[in-house]
Amino acid sequence: MNFDSIVFIVTLFVILPNEAKVLKKTSNTCEDILGDDLIEEIWSYRNVKDDILKYVLDGDFKGKTYDELAKFVDKFGARPSGTDVLEKSIDYMIELTKKEGLNDVITEEVKVPLWERGEEKITMLEPREKDIALLGLGKSATTPPEGLTGEVVVVRNFEELEGISEDKIKGKIVLYVPVFTAYGETVTYRSQGASKASAKGAIASLVRSITPYSLYTPHTGSQTYADGVVPIPTAAITLEDADLITRMYDKGEKVVLNIKMSSKLDENKISRNTLIDLKGSEYPEKLVIVSGHIDSWDVGQGAMDDGGGMFVSWAAPVILKRLHLTPKRTVRAIFWTAEELGLIGAYAYEKAHRNESDNINFIMESDEGTFAPLGLAVSGTQKARCIIAEILKLFKSINASTLVEENSPGSDIAIFTGNGIPGASLHNDNGKYFWFHHTEADTMNVENPDELDLGAAFWTAVAYIIADLSIDIPR
Amino acid sequence: MNFDSIVFIVTLFVILPNEAKVLKKTSNTCEDILGDDLIEEIWSYRNVKDDILKYVLDGDFKGKTYDELAKFVDKFGARPSGTDVLEKSIDYMIELTKKEGLNDVITEEVKVPLWERGEEKITMLEPREKDIALLGLGKSATTPPEGLTGEVVVVRNFEELEGISEDKIKGKIVLYVPVFTAYGETVTYRSQGASKASAKGAIASLVRSITPYSLYTPHTGSQTYADGVVPIPTAAITLEDADLITRMYDKGEKVVLNIKMSSKLDENKISRNTLIDLKGSEYPEKLVIVSGHIDSWDVGQGAMDDGGGMFVSWAAPVILKRLHLTPKRTVRAIFWTAEELGLIGAYAYEKAHRNESDNINFIMESDEGTFAPLGLAVSGTQKARCIIAEILKLFKSINASTLVEENSPGSDIAIFTGNGIPGASLHNDNGKYFWFHHTEADTMNVENPDELDLGAAFWTAVAYIIADLSIDIPR
Numbered sequence: 001m002n003f004d005s006i007v008f009i010v011t012l013f014v015i016l017p018n019e020a021k022v023l024k025k026t027s028n029t030c031e032d033i034l035g036d037d038l039i040e041e042i043w044s045y046r047n048v049k050d051d052i053l054k055y056v057l058d059g060d061f062k063g064k065t066y067d068e069l070a071k072f073v074d075k076f077g078a079r080p081s082g083t084d085v086l087e088k089s090i091d092y093m094i095e096l097t098k099k100e101g102l103n104d105v106i107t108e109e110v111k112v113p114l115w116e117r118g119e120e121k122i123t124m125l126e127p128r129e130k131d132i133a134l135l136g137l138g139k140s141a142t143t144p145p146e147g148l149t150g151e152v153v154v155v156r157n158f159e160e161l162e163g164i165s166e167d168k169i170k171g172k173i174v175l176y177v178p179v180f181t182a183y184g185e186t187v188t189y190r191s192q193g194a195s196k197a198s199a200k201g202a203i204a205s206l207v208r209s210i211t212p213y214s215l216y217t218p219h220t221g222s223q224t225y226a227d228g229v230v231p232i233p234t235a236a237i238t239l240e241d242a243d244l245i246t247r248m249y250d251k252g253e254k255v256v257l258n259i260k261m262s263s264k265l266d267e268n269k270i271s272r273n274t275l276i277d278l279k280g281s282e283y284p285e286k287l288v289i290v291s292g293h294i295d296s297w298d299v300g301q302g303a304m305d306d307g308g309g310m311f312v313s314w315a316a317p318v319i320l321k322r323l324h325l326t327p328k329r330t331v332r333a334i335f336w337t338a339e340e341l342g343l344i345g346a347y348a349y350e351k352a353h354r355n356e357s358d359n360i361n362f363i364m365e366s367d368e369g370t371f372a373p374l375g376l377a378v379s380g381t382q383k384a385r386c387i388i389a390e391i392l393k394l395f396k397s398i399n400a401s402t403l404v405e406e407n408s409p410g411s412d413i414a415i416f417t418g419n420g421i422p423g424a425s426l427h428n429d430n431g432k433y434f435w436f437h438h439t440e441a442d443t444m445n446v447e448n449p450d451e452l453d454l455g456a457a458f459w460t461a462v463a464y465i466i467a468d469l470s471i472d473i474p475r
Numbered sequence: 476m477n478f479d480s481i482v483f484i485v486t487l488f489v490i491l492p493n494e495a496k497v498l499k500k501t502s503n504t505c506e507d508i509l510g511d512d513l514i515e516e517i518w519s520y521r522n523v524k525d526d527i528l529k530y531v532l533d534g535d536f537k538g539k540t541y542d543e544l545a546k547f548v549d550k551f552g553a554r555p556s557g558t559d560v561l562e563k564s565i566d567y568m569i570e571l572t573k574k575e576g577l578n579d580v581i582t583e584e585v586k587v588p589l590w591e592r593g594e595e596k597i598t599m600l601e602p603r604e605k606d607i608a609l610l611g612l613g614k615s616a617t618t619p620p621e622g623l624t625g626e627v628v629v630v631r632n633f634e635e636l637e638g639i640s641e642d643k644i645k646g647k648i649v650l651y652v653p654v655f656t657a658y659g660e661t662v663t664y665r666s667q668g669a670s671k672a673s674a675k676g677a678i679a680s681l682v683r684s685i686t687p688y689s690l691y692t693p694h695t696g697s698q699t700y701a702d703g704v705v706p707i708p709t710a711a712i713t714l715e716d717a718d719l720i721t722r723m724y725d726k727g728e729k730v731v732l733n734i735k736m737s738s739k740l741d742e743n744k745i746s747r748n749t750l751i752d753l754k755g756s757e758y759p760e761k762l763v764i765v766s767g768h769i770d771s772w773d774v775g776q777g778a779m780d781d782g783g784g785m786f787v788s789w790a791a792p793v794i795l796k797r798l799h800l801t802p803k804r805t806v807r808a809i810f811w812t813a814e815e816l817g818l819i820g821a822y823a824y825e826k827a828h829r830n831e832s833d834n835i836n837f838i839m840e841s842d843e844g845t846f847a848p849l850g851l852a853v854s855g856t857q858k859a860r861c862i863i864a865e866i867l868k869l870f871k872s873i874n875a876s877t878l879v880e881e882n883s884p885g886s887d888i889a890i891f892t893g894n895g896i897p898g899a900s901l902h903n904d905n906g907k908y909f910w911f912h913h914t915e916a917d918t919m920n921v922e923n924p925d926e927l928d929l930g931a932a933f934w935t936a937v938a939y940i941i942a943d944l945s946i947d948i949p950r
Contacts, residue, residue, distance in 0.1 A: 216915035240918040440691035
């Protein structure tokens with residue numbers, strides 16, 4: 001880290017919604033770095049940006065993103081990795097794209113798991129009988145048909161678990177009740193909770209759902225068994241039941257649960273990443289990637305996670321094609337598959353295309369909601385960030401000029417930005433994102449036509465400008 | 476209606492949260508009506524009001540209302556009419572009250588129904604397979620074990636239903652999708668929907684849940700079959716699924732559902748109203764009633780509806796007893812039974828006590844949440860309202876001085892106010908009340924210790940002042 005970047009970093013401050021750092025623009029520095037010519041060049045895209053915004057917000061594309069998303073989501077519903085419905089939804093997207101005259105569409109096969117949720121039921125037996133709503137976590141182990149019965153040990157955090165002797169955990173059910181702070185922080189209790197509980201001899205583990213708000217809403221999600229631990233059944237329960245059990249436990253009451261969970265796992269299914277190219281006029285081999293994932297959890301309808309993100313990415317080449325805008329570089333939309341079970345599609349793409357990775361000029365992903373766009377969460381060098389910050393200034397009229405500095409933006413694209421490829425995720429007004437995330441409430445009711453229009457217009461215009469600039473985004 | 480009251484009414488204006496009219500105080504008028512002596516008398520209660528607030532908000536009672544409510548709700552959970560758990564919870568409340576040295580506790584038996592929900596399942600068969608979450612409505616008819624299968628007819632309102640010929644409804648499932656405006660308005664589709672659909676030959680009816688917000692949350696509630704109609708199965712579904720089916724229907728798609736609903740109905744159970752008296756020092760036969768209902772729906776935990784309301788009413792005689800405050804009239808706390816299936820406890824009380832109804836000086840009920848108190852929704856003559864408005868001025872410090880004029884405040888007490896007895900329900904900051912109402916999300920997580928303290932202090936002080944005034948609240 002050089003002195004410049006230290007100076008740069010100390011001007012950052014934390015903002016809440018995206019748990020990331022905002023670039024408090026020290027405009028002199030960026031102006032110096034970019035130089036007048038580049039700044040002027042960026043501002044020369046003002047008119048084309050206006051054309052795109054007008055076409056989407058007030059023209060023929062108005063409402064189209066929502067309408068197409070609704071048709072898609074209503075037709076297919078949930079699209080879990082490894083299912084036929086996911087593959088049919090991929091075929092549908094290919095057809096929809098080709099109808100737009102975009103014929104550079106290919107798919108690349110990926111081996112993915114199919115984890116099929118079966119019967120799930122938790123019954124509190126003591127101190128009183130009560131059904132406890134749950135959602136098993138991804139790839140959870142099953143219980144015997146009659147279920148597992150055990151006493152609950154409530155822990156607030158891993159440190160508390162560490163402090164309890166093994167004989168007090170052995171044969172019991174560990175319930176983690178972390179209070180939601182930031183997703184990236186709290187989610188470790190979902191992703192690692194089973195392994196840590198198993199290592200101390202627990203027969204099952206439960207986690208208070210990873211959300212700040214609940215209407216008795218359990219939230220599923222992925223988890224991974226560490227090497228060498230017994231894979232114990234693991235599930236999320238609602239905030240309400242977690243807090244109920246905690247109150248009982250804290251009063252010294254013995255809480256006994258029976259947990260029944262069945263599921264099937266097939267690790268050898270085939271799915272596909274989908275690649276749509278709007279070929280560049282001068283450097284077709286160079287790529288600006290816009291992306292979202294097409295798979296979803298098995299609960300809800302995958303409208304928000306990540307139907308919206310996929311559709312604003314679909315919209316980018318479609319809108320450019322319709323407006324006869326061909327940038328110098330190729331704009332590639334990618335619909336990742338099997339994101340939810342561990343970014344499987346993105347890992348496969350990165351591996352298959354590693355020898356061409358120098359050609360990725362910029363990689364974008366929308367997978368944190370498509371509420372009103374606010375800007376971008378950007379990873380890259382200082383000069384890269386300065387370029388993006390200057391581009392974002394063009395979007396003041398739609399209040400989407402914020403650059404959030406994020407070392408690891410997005411989910412799938414973190415694999416690429418981690419390798420030094422500059423990239424960004426959609427920074428949007430997603431304060432309620434985790435209310436719906438991985439639940440039955442992830443439906444079209446979360447989505448808003450006007451906000452999707454703003455997102456699609458912004459996404460498209462940003463991708464176009466980056467793809468058409470005279471210089472590559474530096475690494 | 477005389478001229479005075481016309482003048483009075485034209486000074487009203489509508490406020491939103493409680494769908495009622497606010498008394499825009501024409502203070503001259505109220506001052507004239509009350510006279511200086513009465514106003515001075517009311518203000519003389521300032522100190523005792525302060526004592527009560529201090530004791531509850533900062534003294535020994537701080538947090539007590541929440542803690543006792545949590546103990547109660549966590550111990551019993553849902554308390555549907557006709558169940559053993561409801562009767563045990565009544566016994567518990569009697570014991571809890573007697574421990575406070577309040578021994579004037581009696582119960583009065585009431586014949587109530589037990590409606591036991593069985594298996595409930597809706598599967599969309601066309602245009603694609605999907606589970607549709609539901610909650611059967613109170614006393615709904617059952618389906619055959621294999622369920623009823625039929626095509627859906629979506630209607631926005633009763634007028635639209637009226638306009639469709641019977642042959643297009645016969646053998647089908649009517650889905651009402653009213654948009655939530657105000658509960659009292661929208662709920663008619665839940666309470667009367669089955670009857671109106673049945674009258675046109677429908678085999679079942681569904682209603683979009685009566686709520687402004689959903690995380691895929693179905694809301695149950697009561698409904699009544701009109702005389703002479705075939706009682707068809709009827710249930711509420713989520714906003715999300717109602718809107719999904721509506722989109723499909725509006726596109727011309729055929730939507731076919733299979734509905735399975737089982738339940739048992741026993742109309743001959745016995746429950747009890749509970750009456751707790753803090754006897755008045757001068758007019759023990761005269762009553763100021765504070766009340767809430769002890770029964771709940773079978774879903775959720777009945778913490779908000781109406782555990783909170785019952786506990787602030789329980790707190791009133793308890794706090795007065797602890798503070799050695801004995802008003803001139805008796806303060807009676809009543810815990811109504813079987814409110815949810817049709818105000819059954821309240822009707823029974825009214826009938827049994829009709830010959831003493833002149834003794835009810837004022838009747839209060841909290842059954843619309845115990846969020847931060849804002850004032851009272853009052854029914855009564857102009858003079859009665861002026862007295863209450865003057866009393867409410869004493870509660871400026873806790874922001875609970877608003878008088879909302881409401882012809883029919885509360886639920887149970889509407890039976891009494893409809894007979895001309897002056898009364899009030901708790902006006903509180905309940906903008907989210909219908910998010911939780913009659914759902915699994917009615918749990919302790921809705922409740923807030925500080926807001927319950929404010930509610931209990933306010934409720935107690937208001938009841939004390941009314942019960943101790945030199946004059947009766949006029950009719």
